[in-house]
Amino acid sequence: MSTPLLAPVMVRVCPVDELPPGRRLLIEADRLQIVITNVDGRLYAFRNVCPHQGAPLMCGPITGTMVASVPHQYEYGCDNEIVRCPLHGWEFHMATGKSVAQRDTVSIKTYPVETNEEHILIQLPRQPESFAVHTAR
Amino acid sequence: MAIVDPQVPVDRETVTDIIDCDVHPYLNSLEELTPYMDESIQRLMNIGRFEKKMLKNMNAGAFDFPKSRYNNPNYVLRLDAVTPDGGVPGSDPEFLTQDLFDRFHTKYGILNVGHGSMSAYHNVDMAISYSSACNDWLYDTWVESDPRYKMTMVVPTLDPTATVREIERVGQKSGIVGINLQNVNIPLGNRFFWPVYQIAEEYGLPIVLHPDAEGSGEYAPTQSVGPASTYTEWHTTLSLVAQRQIMSLVCEGVLEKFPKLKFVFVEYGFAWLPSVMWRLDKNWKGLRDEIPWVKMLPSDYIRRNIRLGTQPMEESFHPKDIVSLVQMAKAEDMLVFASDYPHWDGEYSPKVFAAFPDDMKRKIFYDNASQAYRL
Ligand code: FES
Numbered sequence: 001m002s003t004p005l006l007a008p009v010m011v012r013v014c015p016v017d018e019l020p021p022g023r024r025l026l027i028e029a030d031r032l033q034i035v036i037t038n039v040d041g042r043l044y045a046f047r048n049v050c051p052h053q054g055a056p057l058m059c060g061p062i063t064g065t066m067v068a069s070v071p072h073q074y075e076y077g078c079d080n081e082i083v084r085c086p087l088h089g090w091e092f093h094m095a096t097g098k099s100v101a102q103r104d105t106v107s108i109k110t111y112p113v114e115t116n117e118e119h120i121l122i123q124l125p126r127q128p129e130s131f132a133v134h135t136a137r
Numbered sequence: 138m139a140i141v142d143p144q145v146p147v148d149r150e151t152v153t154d155i156i157d158c159d160v161h162p163y164l165n166s167l168e169e170l171t172p173y174m175d176e177s178i179q180r181l182m183n184i185g186r187f188e189k190k191m192l193k194n195m196n197a198g199a200f201d202f203p204k205s206r207y208n209n210p211n212y213v214l215r216l217d218a219v220t221p222d223g224g225v226p227g228s229d230p231e232f233l234t235q236d237l238f239d240r241f242h243t244k245y246g247i248l249n250v251g252h253g254s255m256s257a258y259h260n261v262d263m264a265i266s267y268s269s270a271c272n273d274w275l276y277d278t279w280v281e282s283d284p285r286y287k288m289t290m291v292v293p294t295l296d297p298t299a300t301v302r303e304i305e306r307v308g309q310k311s312g313i314v315g316i317n318l319q320n321v322n323i324p325l326g327n328r329f330f331w332p333v334y335q336i337a338e339e340y341g342l343p344i345v346l347h348p349d350a351e352g353s354g355e356y357a358p359t360q361s362v363g364p365a366s367t368y369t370e371w372h373t374t375l376s377l378v379a380q381r382q383i384m385s386l387v388c389e390g391v392l393e394k395f396p397k398l399k400f401v402f403v404e405y406g407f408a409w410l411p412s413v414m415w416r417l418d419k420n421w422k423g424l425r426d427e428i429p430w431v432k433m434l435p436s437d438y439i440r441r442n443i444r445l446g447t448q449p450m451e452e453s454f455h456p457k458d459i460v461s462l463v464q465m466a467k468a469e470d471m472l473v474f475a476s477d478y479p480h481w482d483g484e485y486s487p488k489v490f491a492a493f494p495d496d497m498k499r500k501i502f503y504d505n506a507s508q509a510y511r512l
Contacts, residue, residue: 055217055485060216086215086216
């Protein structure tokens with residue numbers, strides 16, 4: 001029986017060793033672009049397009065941030081849990097997709113990722129007709 | 138394998154060509170200027186054979202290029218514009234044409250040096266020499282490389298005589314389309330600058346103001362109320378500089394004396410314009426006898442002589458509000474498009490103008506700049 005077109009599917013991305021810690025890949029599933037990263041062994045996948053003006057998050061640094069604090073107290077936190085847009089610098093929690101500054105109104109779409117013994121798998125909303133994986137330049 | 142950049146197609150029905158009034162080329166190193174610079178100044182700048190490696194980071198140990206005291210804690214240059222060789226965004230003329238011009242359908246991109254002027258630096262002789270070297274380097278390396286590149290020339294703002302000399306030296310070259318004057322702590326209306334305005338008007342070159350000297354050189358203004366504490370505060374207050382300078386230009390009669398001269402303020406935003414116009418007009422109606430050389434409404438002078446770069450565009454609560462604001466100020470003929478590539482606060486695509494009516498877009502993207510600059 002073939003998979004119904006609109007059901008979520010797990011798609012194989014690559015062998016586990018092709019995405020070591022500190023690296024990221026760009027997935028193209030039909031017209032959807034998704035960044036998948038390995039940060040110290042934790043895998044995240046999120047849409048490549050910044051909701052502000054559309055810059056590619058693939059080029060954005062993965063970083064921490066200054067957490068909200070009282071005046072004149074700096075507290076660094078969320079180390080390596082944030083992706084920052086390479087253009088105007090909007091920040092997003094990679095795990096939830098929520099914007100740091102506008103957490104109730106702005107977010108990026110995230111996708112479940114997991115590994116089986118050999119492969120990294122991503123859950124997509126439906127079976128893509130085309131699927132490709134690119135490395136960063 | 139290259140990253141597949143999500144292409145942002147321009148809406149071909151409404152947009153034809155674009156003139157981009159703010160593109161930033163970067164020197165990889167000051168060493169690139171040595172072929173254009175006298176040995177004595179190379180010695181003062183510790184470049185070429187006068188490099189001072191060991192003392193470079195010591196207090197007063199070696200020449201330090203006057204950079205802004207305010208640093209962006211994140212990335213002041215967009216990371217998606219790193220060159221294919223891994224170089225500084227904006228340092229490769231060929232890559233820039235692909236990454237920006239081809240994507241935006243740019244007919245002309247006007248280069249304003251990204252690595253900085255020395256216009257407010259305390260040693261004016263060094264600033265004179267640096268300005269000439271910088272102009273020659275930019276012309277040879279960028280303007281000659283692609284017909285889409287045009288440039289503004291930098292000048293030693295603190296010496297109007299030397300500034301006039303530099304304009305006489307290169308100001309007639311065809312790729313030079315404006316004069317990057319810079320803000321120092323002398324208001325723009327002051328007659329100190331009038332010899333510069335005279336030759337600029339004669340040559341058909343607009344005076345361009347762009348943030349750079351503010352907060353870098355010792356002769357730069359500190360944004361009206363004293364230094365800001367953070368980059369966020371500093372960057373936001375830049376718009377005050379333009380407002381203050383426009384008031385000076387109107388009240389001192391510069392726009393009356395040089396009716397054909399355009400002043401283009403790039404990267405100061407524009408949403409503050411109605412307030413400046415309405416406030417000046419109101420005061421002029423009661424106080425005009427103190428400035429009797431101002432013969433028309435200040436807002437009429439502003440509309441005739443001042444042009445404003447669109448970036449960083451204020452983002453209104455509702456996208457249409459900013460359009461209404463332009464209409465309120467009757468500023469349709471005053472705005473010129475600026476991408477500010479590769480700075481962090483530029484626009485990703487002309488689509489940010491989606492809420493603007495087509496005729497206004499045409500003026501902003503092309504017509505207004507083609508009339509303001511010597512293109
Ligand atoms: S495009 Fe991402 S923050 Fe503006």
